[in-house]
Amino acid sequence: MLFLANVLINMYVKFNLLTDAHNVFEKMPLRNVVSWTTMIAAYSKSKQQQKALELLVSMLREGVRPNVYTYSSVLRSCKEMSDVRMLHCGIIKDGLESDVFVRSALIDVFAKLGEPEDALSVFDEMITGDAIVWNSIIGGFAQNSKNDEAMKLFKRMKRAGFTAEQATLTSVLRACTGLTLLELGMQAHVHIVKYDQDLILNNALVDMYCKCGSLEDARRVFSGMKERDVITWSTMISGLAQNGYSQEALKLFESMKASGTKPNYITIVGVLFACSHAGLLEDGWYYFRSMKKLYGIDPVREHYGCMIDLLGKAGKLDDAVKLLNEMEWEPDAVTWRTLLGACRVQGNMVLAEYVAKKIIELDPDDSGTYTVLSNIYANSQKWESVEEIRTQMRDRGIKKEPGCSWIEVNKKIHAFIIGDESHPLILEVNKKLNQLIDRMVGIGYVPETNFVLQDLEGEQMEDSLRHHSEKLALAFGLITLPVGKVIRIRKNLRICGDCHVFFKLASKLEKRSVVIRDPIRYHHFEDGKCSCGDYW
DNA sequence: TTAGGGTTAG
Numbered sequence: 001m002l003f004l005a006n007v008l009i010n011m012y013v014k015f016n017l018l019t020d021a022h023n024v025f026e027k028m029p030l031r032n033v034v035s036w037t038t039m040i041a042a043y044s045k046s047k048q049q050q051k052a053l054e055l056l057v058s059m060l061r062e063g064v065r066p067n068v069y070t071y072s073s074v075l076r077s078c079k080e081m082s083d084v085r086m087l088h089c090g091i092i093k094d095g096l097e098s099d100v101f102v103r104s105a106l107i108d109v110f111a112k113l114g115e116p117e118d119a120l121s122v123f124d125e126m127i128t129g130d131a132i133v134w135n136s137i138i139g140g141f142a143q144n145s146k147n148d149e150a151m152k153l154f155k156r157m158k159r160a161g162f163t164a165e166q167a168t169l170t171s172v173l174r175a176c177t178g179l180t181l182l183e184l185g186m187q188a189h190v191h192i193v194k195y196d197q198d199l200i201l202n203n204a205l206v207d208m209y210c211k212c213g214s215l216e217d218a219r220r221v222f223s224g225m226k227e228r229d230v231i232t233w234s235t236m237i238s239g240l241a242q243n244g245y246s247q248e249a250l251k252l253f254e255s256m257k258a259s260g261t262k263p264n265y266i267t268i269v270g271v272l273f274a275c276s277h278a279g280l281l282e283d284g285w286y287y288f289r290s291m292k293k294l295y296g297i298d299p300v301r302e303h304y305g306c307m308i309d310l311l312g313k314a315g316k317l318d319d320a321v322k323l324l325n326e327m328e329w330e331p332d333a334v335t336w337r338t339l340l341g342a343c344r345v346q347g348n349m350v351l352a353e354y355v356a357k358k359i360i361e362l363d364p365d366d367s368g369t370y371t372v373l374s375n376i377y378a379n380s381q382k383w384e385s386v387e388e389i390r391t392q393m394r395d396r397g398i399k400k401e402p403g404c405s406w407i408e409v410n411k412k413i414h415a416f417i418i419g420d421e422s423h424p425l426i427l428e429v430n431k432k433l434n435q436l437i438d439r440m441v442g443i444g445y446v447p448e449t450n451f452v453l454q455d456l457e458g459e460q461m462e463d464s465l466r467h468h469s470e471k472l473a474l475a476f477g478l479i480t481l482p483v484g485k486v487i488r489i490r491k492n493l494r495i496c497g498d499c500h501v502f503f504k505l506a507s508k509l510e511k512r513s514v515v516i517r518d519p520i521r522y523h524h525f526e527d528g529k530c531s532c533g534d535y536w
Numbered sequence: 537t538t539a540g541g542g543t544t545a546g
Contacts, residue, residue: 037538038537041538042537068538070538073539076539100539102539104539104540108540132540133540134540135540138541142541165541166540166541167540167541168540168541170540173542174541198541200542201541203542203543205542206542206543207542207543229542230543231542231543232542232543234543235543239543264544266543268544269543269545270544273544273545276545301545302544302545304545305546306545309545309546335545336546337546339546519546520546
């Protein structure tokens with residue numbers, strides 16, 4: 001009888017008839033661990049996390065102990081660390097911690113809740129390996145932007161004799177994307193060729209090439225794909241927009257619709273971002289106002305953010321503020337920061353001061369905003385306020401993050417940190433940089449020393465302006481990379497106004513393409529121009 | 537009866 005009822009529940013679940021399954025389950029006079037687990041797994045899979053957890057509690061109350069199936073499904077439903085910890089204790093008590101299913105579920109949930117170190121300790125207790133567990137841990141670190149760690153684990157995995165398969169390679173690509181390591185990503189691409197029609201892997205590949213600033217490769221992968229889903233299209237649309245190809249992004253959006261793929265809210269973020277990147281005010285308004293009617297998607301915070309960016313940078317600061325006030329949510333630090341960026345482009349210091357204060361209220365650890373505020377006060381000779389900001393920073397223990405830039409040469413990463421002279425070629429780098437600056441001054445370059453609103457994240461003051469980390473990385477690239485090769489630099493802070501002018505001139509004088517990726521966006525410098533249209 | 541991978545304004 002019990003066996004038959006379990007079979008029946010299972011059948012309903014398979015056909016996605018959860019209510020029917022639950023009805024049978026409720027009427028059972030006797031339930032065993034299989035009955036409970038089938039229901040818990042079904043709720044867990046259909047994203048009814050609360051229900052799954054409630055069922056587990058009832059199950060324990062009736063004195064039925066969970067097995068490995070129960071634990072691995074219910075773990076996926078945890079949204080709170082406290083629940084995971086409780087389950088982890090139960091797992092140890094029941095002696096199930098060495099099961100690979102349980103282990104990979106634990107690793108996965110720790111990583112998803114942003115605790116990759118806990119995931120690693122579960123992983124490290126493992127004696128015999130399993131490919132899936134390796135994939136879980138590598139994916140966990142990649143998802144938490146711990147890209148160096150993900151790459152190290154990948155090397156360990158290979159040393160341990162495991163072969164990389166689709167899931168591994170997808171995480172590796174994600175890590176390369178986060179680190180902007182094009183060469184390494186291309187190396188991974190070689191291993192991917194055998195899975196050339198894996199949709200997820202191809203999507204990750206398109207993203208990697210876009211984010212590493214290699215649009216030709218991204219387009220090639222994209223056109224070679226036999227199957228594309230909404231993520232493929234969205235990735236390519238955002239990628240084009242981020243790299244300054246707004247018109248192409250909007251055209252691709254039309255092709256996407258023609259292909260019959262329905263856009264989701266992320267697609268529309270990409271579309272609006274394309275508009276904001278190119279200052280396409282009317283198009284932006286059109287998509288924003290019609291998204292609900294045409295695609296059934298309600299505008300959320302991110303869409304408002306794009307519009308605020310678009311309006312503000314196009315000189316409509318008043319409209320941007322109006323839209324921000326019209327939102328049905330309280331603006332968060334990110335939204336205010338969008339407006340601060342617009343104040344920078346428009347040179348509106350009065351509004352910038354107000355906005356910077358709002359950001360600090362919401363995000364008191366944001367060191368860059370203190371610098372912006374302090375620069376605003378310094379510029380209007382409000383020295384008392386400058387001192388106040390410094391005291392605040394000291395009291396709150398906030399330190400400026402030093403500017404750092406990375407460049408990949410011969411598959412090795414070279415880091416340049418402002419004020420750090422430890423790079424073995426630093427003397428040559430400085431020599432090259434000084435030569436370059438002298439040549440630029442000769443054609444009219446004046447280093448920008450007015451930092452007010454120039455330096456969005458406040459890297460350093462004038463004295464070190466000459467040696468901002470991206471300038472050092474550029475000089476190093478010019479010395480070491482062959483003529484004609486694109487110089488790709490990633491940096492931890494946003495590029496400042498002076499470096500932006502500098503890089504435009506450098507691209508012309510040295511006849512080099514340079515791509516800089518800052519934490520927010522991409523700049524392609526070529527022949528004296530930047531893909532952002534001085535609009536960042 | 538169970539597992540691992542991809543897109544989002546600043």
